[in-house]
Amino acid sequence: xxxxxxxxxxxxxxxxxxxxxxxxxxxxxxxxxxxxxxxxxxxxxxxxxxxxxxxxxxxxxxxxxxxxxxxxxxxxxxxxxxxxxxxxxxxxxxxxxxxxxxxxxxxxxxxxxxx
Numbered sequence: 001x002x003x004x005x006x007x008x009x010x011x012x013x014x015x016x017x018x019x020x021x022x023x024x025x026x027x028x029x030x031x032x033x034x035x036x037x038x039x040x041x042x043x044x045x046x047x048x049x050x051x052x053x054x055x056x057x058x059x060x061x062x063x064x065x066x067x068x069x070x071x072x073x074x075x076x077x078x079x080x081x082x083x084x085x086x087x088x089x090x091x092x093x094x095x096x097x098x099x100x101x102x103x104x105x106x107x108x109x110x111x112x113x114x115x
Contacts (some may be wrong), residue, residue, distance in 0.1 A: 011063045016051025018070035021097045
């Protein structure tokens, strides 16, 4: 998602991906296939818009708590992840999520400098 939206939109979007990636890791830990979200910019844009639309009517303060909860839940899922289930599917989701935070931290920093 670009920083053309509000900071609230970015928080809503990151929260949505935390939830999807955490759920996907939980599925892999149970021996199930991970959540399939497709590939390509249009597919990711559709997911992103879905996450933002879900929180559009929320106040900024109403989007922060779910972000913190989703972040904590993702980390708890990682901590509890069974080592014997750790495979390429799990690693891909972890790398995507870490990269996701790096990407948006830079975007938010640039946005704040421009304010």
